[in-house]
Amino acid sequence: MTTAASIPAVSILMPVRNEEKHLPAALASLSAQTFRDWELVAVDDGSTDRTAAILARAAAADPRIRVLATGGQGLVPALNLGLAQCRSELVARMDGDDVAHPARLEAQINYLAAHPDVGLLACCFRHFPLRRIGSGMMGYQQWQNSLLSHDAILADLFVESPFVHPSVVFRKKEVQQVGGYRDMGWAEDYDLWLRLAAAGTRFSRLPETLFFWRERPERTTRTNPAYAAQAMRLCKLHHLLQGFLKGERSVILAGAGLEGRAWYRILHEVGVRVEAWVDVDPRKIGRQLHGAPVLSTGELERNGTKLLMTVGARGARAVVRQSTRQAGFVEGCDAVCVA
Numbered sequence: 400m401t402t403a404a405s406i407p408a409v410s411i412l413m414p415v416r417n418e419e420k421h422l423p424a425a426l427a428s429l430s431a432q433t434f435r436d437w438e439l440v441a442v443d444d445g446s447t448d449r450t451a452a453i454l455a456r457a458a459a460a461d462p463r464i465r466v467l468a469t470g471g472q473g474l475v476p477a478l479n480l481g482l483a484q485c486r487s488e489l490v491a492r493m494d495g496d497d498v499a500h501p502a503r504l505e506a507q508i509n510y511l512a513a514h515p516d517v518g519l520l521a522c523c524f525r526h527f528p529l530r531r532i533g534s535g536m537m538g539y540q541q542w543q544n545s546l547l548s549h550d551a552i553l554a555d556l557f558v559e560s561p562f563v564h565p566s567v568v569f570r571k572k573e574v575q576q577v578g579g580y581r582d583m584g585w586a587e588d589y590d591l592w593l594r595l596a597a598a599g600t601r602f603s604r605l606p607e608t609l610f611f612w613r614e615r616p617e618r619t620t621r622t623n624p625a626y627a628a629q630a631m632r633l634c635k636l637h638h639l640l641q642g643f644l645k646g647e648r649s650v651i652l653a654g655a656g657l658e659g660r661a662w663y664r665i666l667h668e669v670g671v672r673v674e675a676w677v678d679v680d681p682r683k684i685g686r687q688l689h690g691a692p693v694l695s696t697g698e699l700e701r702n703g704t705k706l707l708m709t710v711g712a713r714g715a716r717a718v719v720r721q722s723t724r725q726a727g728f729v730e731g732c733d734a735v736c737v738a
Contacts, residue, residue, distance in 0.1 A: 407463070408436040409508055409568065410485030411493050414477035415441060418495035419449040421613060426457050428498045434505035437491075439464045442481040445471020450495070474619070475582040482579060485571060494565040496613045498527075503609040507568040510605060517549075518600035519569040519592075521562045522609040531614045544604075552602045554730060556593065557635050557737045558716075561602075564588035566610035573600050585634035586626050593638040629661070635737055636665050643735055644671065644705065651706040653677040653719050655693055658711035658738045663689055674704050679718070696722035701733065708736040 411429060415422060429439060441454050443466060451468075458464040467484060469477050482490065489511060491504060507520050514520075523544040526532045532540075543561060546552045552561050577594040580587045596602070620626045636644075644650070650671055652659045655678040663673050667689075676693040678684060683693045699722065706728055710719045716736060728734035 406486050407438040408434070408487060409438075409489045409491050409504060410487040410571075411437055411439045411491045411504075412478065412481045412485055413439060413441045413493045413495060414444055414474055414481060415446065415450055415454070415495035416444040416471075416477075417446045417448045417450055419446075419453060421496035422450060422453050424498055425493065425495050426453075428501070429493065430461070431501045432499065432504045433501050434508055437463060437504060438486060439493075440481045440484050441466050441495075442477040443468045444474065444477040445469060473582070475580045475587050478580040478587065482571065482574065488571050489568055490571050490574070491568040492565045496615070497565050498611040498613070500607075500609040500611070502607075504568075506605055506607060506609055510603070511568060511570075514603065516601050517603045518573040519562070519567055519595060519602050520605065521567045521602070522605040523607060524563050524566050524610040524612050525608050526614050527611050528614070536614065544608075547604045547606055549602050552604070553596060555736065556596055557639065557735050559631070560586060560589040560592065562588070562592060562604075563610065563612050566612070569595075573598070583634070583637070584625060585630040585637075586620075589631065589634055590638075593634070597638065597642055632661060632665055632737075636662075636669070639735070639737075640669065647705055648672060649674040649704055651675045651677065651699075651704050652709050653699075653706055653723060654709035654711075654738070655680070655683050655688055656709075656711065659709040660688075662707060662709045662737065677706075677722075696726075699723065699726040701727040703733075706734040708734065709738045711738045 443451050443454060454466045458466050467480055469480055493499060507522060511517060511520055526536055526540055546555055546561050555561060573595060577598050581590055583590055624630060648671060650673060652662060652673050655676040666673060673689060673691045675691050676688050677696060677699050678693055679696060684695045686693050706723060708719045710716060723734050
């Protein structure tokens with residue numbers, strides 16, 4: 400058991416706001432962990448329901464639990480306040496409406512101890528309750544859970560956020576070195592993953608399902624505009640311009656559908672020209688779109704211009720990747736999948 404004077408093996412960072420309905424289940428899942436040497440840093444971000452009372456009662460019953468309050472400043476200030484108060488070099492994220500498998504912490508802590516080169520470790524997750532899960536979210540679950548290695552995660556880093564935030568454990572110093580959490584108008588967790596990747600952090604994911612992500616209409620990813628599709632595109636573009644697209648004045652877009660056109664618009668706003676489009680629709684091939692030709696996959700040639708794959712349908716992603724490889728493009732070098 401952790402004492403007040405000792406430093407726990409892992410700090411659990413949990414920002415909460417108005418979670419009286421589901422918070423007891425989240426706390427119970429932490430109390431049931433097989434790994435016992437933890438502290439919970441819970442940050443009440445201006446709750447107006449019984450959340451504060453539930454946390455106070457939990458802290459009175461378990462000295463491993465500490466409760467902080469922000470007065471309602473928002474998620475990013477709550478995360479940074481809690482992160483600063485985490486005493487361990489390892490930080491596990493958790494939200495107040497989710498549930499951790501009893502073996503979650505033990506499995507993640509053991510893996511990180513055996514792999515000191517890994518800076519952030521996720522685990523496979525499962526949505527619940529199933530009656531609320533649509534095909535899109537099931538596809539996201541399957542896609543994310545398939546990314547087990549560092550290389551696989553990096554290959555799809557700009558497709559979507561590759562981690563469910565409250566399922567990860569990270570090394571605190573690596574997050575602090577890139578500036579902690581930021582409020583940039585888009586998802587704070589995805590922004591962090593992209594900065595960590597640029598800084599050279601190694602990622603991994605356990606193949607076991609150790610985290611259960613509650614689906615509900617009022618979940619932050621559903622209600623906060625920072626998680627909307629356009630905000631995610633702007634986040635990707637911001638980081639691409641600092642790395643993959645730094646200094647580039649033109650690109651090729653593989654995909655002339657709605658997603659490709661959305662990318663055209665945000666690229667145009669920052670002065671990056673679309674030199675050509677690539678598509679499989681015979682009705683589009685040979686035409687001009689925003690002043691650039693629409694080519695077939697067979698006409699695609701590597702000419703020094705970098706390529707963004709902007710096909711949003713998951714089933715079509717593999718086809719686009721294959722055609723770009725056949726044209727000589729190398730992902731991560733002169734091609735990136737962004738949808």
